[in-house]
Amino acid sequence: MATMTDVARSAGVSVATVSHVLNGTRPVLPHTRQAVLDAIDELGYTPNTLARSLVTSRTRSIGLAVSAISNPYFTEILQGVEAAALEHGYSLLIADPHDDPEHERKVVQLLHERRVDGLIVAPSADPRELLALLGRHGVPTVFLDRLVDGIPEPTVTHRRKATSRDGAQEDSAAGRATKAGRATGAGHATGAEDGVEPGESSAAAFRFDQVCAENAEPMADLVTHLAQLGHRRIGLVAGLPGLSTTSERIGGYRHALAAAGLPYDERLVVHGDSAAEGAERATAALLTLAAPPTALVTANNAMTIGALRTLRTRGLSVPEDLALACFDDFPWAELFSPRLTAVSQPSREIGARAVRLLLDRLEAPDRPPRTVRLPCAFVHRTSCGCPDTPSQKGTLS
Numbered sequence: 001m002a003t004m005t006d007v008a009r010s011a012g013v014s015v016a017t018v019s020h021v022l023n024g025t026r027p028v029l030p031h032t033r034q035a036v037l038d039a040i041d042e043l044g045y046t047p048n049t050l051a052r053s054l055v056t057s058r059t060r061s062i063g064l065a066v067s068a069i070s071n072p073y074f075t076e077i078l079q080g081v082e083a084a085a086l087e088h089g090y091s092l093l094i095a096d097p098h099d100d101p102e103h104e105r106k107v108v109q110l111l112h113e114r115r116v117d118g119l120i121v122a123p124s125a126d127p128r129e130l131l132a133l134l135g136r137h138g139v140p141t142v143f144l145d146r147l148v149d150g151i152p153e154p155t156v157t158h159r160r161k162a163t164s165r166d167g168a169q170e171d172s173a174a175g176r177a178t179k180a181g182r183a184t185g186a187g188h189a190t191g192a193e194d195g196v197e198p199g200e201s202s203a204a205a206f207r208f209d210q211v212c213a214e215n216a217e218p219m220a221d222l223v224t225h226l227a228q229l230g231h232r233r234i235g236l237v238a239g240l241p242g243l244s245t246t247s248e249r250i251g252g253y254r255h256a257l258a259a260a261g262l263p264y265d266e267r268l269v270v271h272g273d274s275a276a277e278g279a280e281r282a283t284a285a286l287l288t289l290a291a292p293p294t295a296l297v298t299a300n301n302a303m304t305i306g307a308l309r310t311l312r313t314r315g316l317s318v319p320e321d322l323a324l325a326c327f328d329d330f331p332w333a334e335l336f337s338p339r340l341t342a343v344s345q346p347s348r349e350i351g352a353r354a355v356r357l358l359l360d361r362l363e364a365p366d367r368p369p370r371t372v373r374l375p376c377a378f379v380h381r382t383s384c385g386c387p388d389t390p391s392q393k394g395t396l397s
Helices: 004-011 015-023 030-043 049-056 072-087 101-113 128-137 179-183 203-207 216-228 244-259 276-287 301-313 347-363
Strands: 061-065 091-095 118-121 141-144 169-171 209-213 234-238 269-271 295-298 323-327 341-344 371-374 377-380 392-395
Touching (some): 004 015, 004 030, 015 030, 061 072, 061 101, 072 091, 091 101, 101 118, 101 128, 141 347, 209 347, 216 244, 216 295, 216 323, 216 377, 234 244, 234 276, 234 301, 244 269, 269 276, 276 295, 276 301, 295 301, 301 323, 347 371
Parallel strands (some): 061 118, 118 141, 141 209, 209 371, 234 269, 234 295, 295 323, 323 341
Antiparallel strands (some): 341 377, 377 392
């Protein structure tokens, strides 16, 4: 079996140089790096990752804790995480917290015990035990999809958003609420007004970076579109209470109603708990109202399926009996009849960005925390009641 010494001899370099190439611990000239890689390939050398971790205190592994991995949205996030991790020489350990706070704590503890270098977590609706665990052990962590309360919010002026090179909205600290979410008191915000720095949070919170899609503005655009089509009673099947995605999307819904001059009726907002079964019950409840909605917005793809099941059971047609617009696009939305008008989230980019944020945190543990919000796209099809034309996709934020 080839050793590192064999590789060094074949490449004409020192063992230390081979180590730097393998571990990325020091810049190496491109031609020297290539010579080492060619020698590794020729000799069939396999690095001893266990021995390397004992020397570097790094395992070059990342723990990912995401619920509902079978959901196409989270599957694409997983693909983004995996591709970015492999690109940087990291392996991935995956666990499903099942959106249960106690199980979440257990699986994150197990990932930490596996000595992963850092964690990427889509937190549950009640992440208090998770935050305590991460803070106690000082685990470098990035939260994705759902933002977490208790992370200090920067001074924000919504009229002037800082935009990163690839178009993502980026804050210098986590926990920023969108304008629509703040206007209604929704979202995981601290309650600060625009341009006002909120109070301090616990020191442990400062370690966490976060990445998600925009929520309030894309939801507001869906509702505005339905209002422009003449709908005055627009129902919302919202997600699991306590999640930032849920509260921010409700905030966007309310903001759009107000902008259209439509009253907010709390009876038209029902929680499908981010699952198909919950959405079936929630949609049925909306249909039993004395004045049921004429249009419906579902707040994720699983709840879209649940809503469609209930409508089919009731013998109702989309969009003839009820117009439908969905938050979350998925590969077969184009194949439904009618084709589903939806908001498409940049799920793979969310996963890839989470990895980059984590690697930045590992490189510079004391850097200020960041929240990155990525823009969504409106995919205009026919379930909203518009004429059948080729899908049109445009950026919403």
